[in-house]
Amino acid sequence: MEELSPLLPALPALPQIDAVAPERADAARNRERILCAARRLFAERGAGCVSMDEVAETAGVGKGTLFRRFGSRAALARAVLDEQERAFQEQLIRGEPPLGPGAPARERLIAFGEAMLDTLEAHAELLVAAEARGERFVAGAGAVHRLHVTLLLGEAEPECDAQLLAEALLASLGAELFSYLRYDRGMSLARLKDGWRELVGGTLRGAPEPV
Amino acid sequence: MEELSPLLPALPALPQIDAVAPERADAARNRERILCAARRLFAERGAGCVSMDEVAETAGVGKGTLFRRFGSRAALARAVLDEQERAFQEQLIRGEPPLGPGAPARERLIAFGEAMLDTLEAHAELLVAAEARGERFVAGAGAVHRLHVTLLLGEAEPECDAQLLAEALLASLGAELFSYLRYDRGMSLARLKDGWRELVGGTLRGAPEPV
DNA sequence: AAGGGGAACGGACTACAGTCCGCTTAGATG
DNA sequence: CATCTAAGCGGACTGTAGTCCGTTCCCCTT
Numbered sequence: 248m249e250e251l252s253p254l255l256p257a258l259p260a261l262p263q264i265d266a267v268a269p270e271r272a273d274a275a276r277n278r279e280r281i282l283c284a285a286r287r288l289f290a291e292r293g294a295g296c297v298s299m300d301e302v303a304e305t306a307g308v309g310k311g312t313l314f315r316r317f318g319s320r321a322a323l324a325r326a327v328l329d330e331q332e333r334a335f336q337e338q339l340i341r342g343e344p345p346l347g348p349g350a351p352a353r354e355r356l357i358a359f360g361e362a363m364l365d366t367l368e369a370h371a372e373l374l375v376a377a378e379a380r381g382e383r384f385v386a387g388a389g390a391v392h393r394l395h396v397t398l399l400l401g402e403a404e405p406e407c408d409a410q411l412l413a414e415a416l417l418a419s420l421g422a423e424l425f426s427y428l429r430y431d432r433g434m435s436l437a438r439l440k441d442g443w444r445e446l447v448g449g450t451l452r453g454a455p456e457p458v
Numbered sequence: 459m460e461e462l463s464p465l466l467p468a469l470p471a472l473p474q475i476d477a478v479a480p481e482r483a484d485a486a487r488n489r490e491r492i493l494c495a496a497r498r499l500f501a502e503r504g505a506g507c508v509s510m511d512e513v514a515e516t517a518g519v520g521k522g523t524l525f526r527r528f529g530s531r532a533a534l535a536r537a538v539l540d541e542q543e544r545a546f547q548e549q550l551i552r553g554e555p556p557l558g559p560g561a562p563a564r565e566r567l568i569a570f571g572e573a574m575l576d577t578l579e580a581h582a583e584l585l586v587a588a589e590a591r592g593e594r595f596v597a598g599a600g601a602v603h604r605l606h607v608t609l610l611l612g613e614a615e616p617e618c619d620a621q622l623l624a625e626a627l628l629a630s631l632g633a634e635l636f637s638y639l640r641y642d643r644g645m646s647l648a649r650l651k652d653g654w655r656e657l658v659g660g661t662l663r664g665a666p667e668p669v
Numbered sequence: 670a671a672g673g674g675g676a677a678c679g680g681a682c683t684a685c686a687g688t689c690c691g692c693t694t695a696g697a698t699g
Numbered sequence: 700c701a702t703c704t705a706a707g708c709g710g711a712c713t714g715t716a717g718t719c720c721g722t723t724c725c726c727c728t729t
Contacts, residue, residue, distance in 0.1 A: 271725060298715060309679030384638045411653035418635050419626035427595045428625060442622035449660040482695060509685060520709025
């Protein structure tokens with residue numbers, strides 16, 4: 248694994264897994280309250296129609312606390328999706344093929360995109376909120392997806408610029424674009440999946456001729 | 459023209475197609491002042507560091523006037539780029555190949571992307587401002603690009619879902635993504651152009667090569 | 670149990686996009 | 700030139716994300 252690290256853009260500050268961060272009791276309580284309130288409000292009224300002030304008030308904490316915990320609106324949305332996202336990443340790493348390891352890279356890529364599209368279908372609004380203001384590129388979940396796609400592309404076609412193509416492919420799975428195509432343009436989920444397949448199929452169909 | 463009118467059942471108050479907008483003198487003057495101020499401020503300090511209040515003050519007009527004219531921050535950025543964009547569209551429609559008509563669709567697509575990347579290199583910050591808040595999808599310039607790419611794709615590969623693939627390809631030319639790749643990740647412009655060529659090449663490899 | 674240090678709290682504050690509405694005035698009409 | 704009216708004006712106002720900083724109180728130490 249180590250030798251792959253040059254592919255990473257830089258993943259600093261991965262949340263420490265072990266015990267470096269003992270959380271104070273009141274902090275933990277408040278975090279839970281906030282997540283709970285956010286989940287409820289987002290579900291009730293849609294993520295786009297809930298302000299941070301409302302979340303703070305509903306949770307019964309101050310605004311400062313809310314932002315100290317989560318840093319930004321986008322980060323809060325991500326935190327609400329966290330459980331979901333963890334499960335998805337688990338699938339990618341240890342799940343059954345074709346999503347998990349065992350299938351050819353090309354099949355895994357297709358499965359990945361289809362799963363992403365299913366997630367988008369289920370949580371479009373929240374995901375739009377989660378990728379606001381360019382945080383899309385920095386955020387933890389995005390980094391994992393990026394790495395996953397990069398590795399699969401490199402595996403399927405060692406000659407290609409996997410890092411760059413991964414970004415291009417992921418851009419086509421962005422939440423804002425999805426919302427636009429799905430709801431403003433009325434494209435069906437099946438059509439979007441077909442499009443993804445076409446895109447991946449094309450990208451992986453043999454190395455481009457050397458210039 | 460006039461002699462047709464007896465045939466018409468009476469079309470009162472159809473929105474005038476031509477000469478719709480006789481602009482009042484003060485309005486024209488203010489629009490010019492605003493564009494001038496915006497151009498200057500954006501150039502001096504970067505589009506990201508200029509607030510609408512500042513533009514209004516520098517232009518010597520009220521905030522209401524500014525928003526009445528341009529509607530939003532993104533629209534103002536687009537207006538500042540307008541001249542540039544007109545010239546570019548002219549190239550697409552009537553310019554020399556490979557950007558203009560005359561070259562095979564595939565070459566034109568590649569040239570289109572490279573030209574877009576050059577534009578991004580020159581005006582990244584302004585273009586980021588211009589595509590804020592999903593206005594990317596609605597705005598005039600975006601619509602022309604979309605149509606152009608869709609037509610070329612359809613021409614090069616009639617079997618494909620040109621509308622959808624056009625969106626995917628255009629997403630990879632988004633200003634935010636460009637800024638991230640170019641400046642945060644430090645990829646060279648040449649590399650981005652190569653990536654675009656790879657992407658287009660792959661997408662169009664499905665169909666039999668045009669003879 | 671008491672005390673001290675520092676993390677956590679909360680809400681007032683800032684900055685900014687975008688809206689509203691009463692006042693002004695360009696320019697058309699007679 | 701006088702009058703009229705609707706387009707245009709401007710700045711106060713709203714709603715929201717995110718910051719600051721004086722205060723509180725958790726938890727470790729003794």
